[in-house]
Amino acid sequence: MRLGIFAKTFEGKTPAVVLAAACNGGYSTVQYNLACSGLSSLPVTISAEVVAAVRAASVATGVTLSAVSATYNMVHPDAAERARGRASFAAIAGAARGMGTNLLTLCTGSCDPVDQWKYDPGNDTPAAWDEMCAEFRLLIAIAEREDVLLGVEPELANVVSSAARGKKLLDTFGDARIRIVFDPANLFDVASAEEQRALIEDALELLGGSIALAHAKDRLSDGRFAAAGAGVLDYDYYLRALKRVGFDGSLITHGLAAAEAEDVANFLKRKMIAAEVVDR
Numbered sequence: 001m002r003l004g005i006f007a008k009t010f011e012g013k014t015p016a017v018v019l020a021a022a023c024n025g026g027y028s029t030v031q032y033n034l035a036c037s038g039l040s041s042l043p044v045t046i047s048a049e050v051v052a053a054v055r056a057a058s059v060a061t062g063v064t065l066s067a068v069s070a071t072y073n074m075v076h077p078d079a080a081e082r083a084r085g086r087a088s089f090a091a092i093a094g095a096a097r098g099m100g101t102n103l104l105t106l107c108t109g110s111c112d113p114v115d116q117w118k119y120d121p122g123n124d125t126p127a128a129w130d131e132m133c134a135e136f137r138l139l140i141a142i143a144e145r146e147d148v149l150l151g152v153e154p155e156l157a158n159v160v161s162s163a164a165r166g167k168k169l170l171d172t173f174g175d176a177r178i179r180i181v182f183d184p185a186n187l188f189d190v191a192s193a194e195e196q197r198a199l200i201e202d203a204l205e206l207l208g209g210s211i212a213l214a215h216a217k218d219r220l221s222d223g224r225f226a227a228a229g230a231g232v233l234d235y236d237y238y239l240r241a242l243k244r245v246g247f248d249g250s251l252i253t254h255g256l257a258a259a260e261a262e263d264v265a266n267f268l269k270r271k272m273i274a275a276e277v278v279d280r
Helices: 015-024 048-061 079-099 126-146 163-173 193-210 235-244 258-274
Strands: 002-006 029-032 064-069 103-106 149-152 178-182 211-216 250-253
Touching: 002 064, 002 258, 015 029, 015 048, 015 258, 029 250, 048 064, 048 079, 064 079, 064 211, 064 250, 079 103, 079 126, 103 211, 126 149, 126 163, 149 211, 163 178, 163 193, 178 193, 193 211, 193 235, 211 235, 235 258, 250 258
Parallel strands: 002 029, 002 250, 029 064, 064 103, 103 149, 149 178, 178 211, 211 250
Antiparallel strands: none
């Protein structure tokens, strides 16, 4: 496995500055965000100069791009808002390979019109599922044209809210371009150590062969998110479970401050060594 971090963790509006910070923090790869190139996270256009600058910074620092964020609310109640997100997705898809990655990360969104990370009862309805699938059909067509993959992260407050729903999504589209971004801290709010292990085991049994990227954040005992190593998640179990299902991609940490980056990298490296999945 390679150890990485959300590029947006670090301040900076140029990839040279941001990727150097990631390297200095102990990371060999990032999940990139176009905000780190001085654009919005969902730009409408991406110039050749922006693409070249990302690639040059990656080569200069040795920090690769495991993925690039293209996250928007796929089930926003306003069709025009969805169309704007889709247009940005298309722009990012067209630039991704030039920057150095073929994986775009997504969330499936929420019916809440203001916050795509806030649960809405409408998320659990057949109508929301159908709307999401209609959006995926459009994104898959773009992905096929640009030869990229879609990395979907199950989130408790989204339409794809669980491993079971992630598997349903995969089964719906068959061997398309959809992959899974796996984060065990998204599987529960509050759970005992035994419950966590069971959730991780069951999720990996369902999704293991489709995981393109693994995430590393944590939960406090009261359910709040925390930086990896600061909470209750059993990282020894998690990393060994990833190894058991044959995952050898990037482990990307997020949900931390830049000042915590080096300590989190050291924590995760120790756990990776213990699990015999050392950063290559």
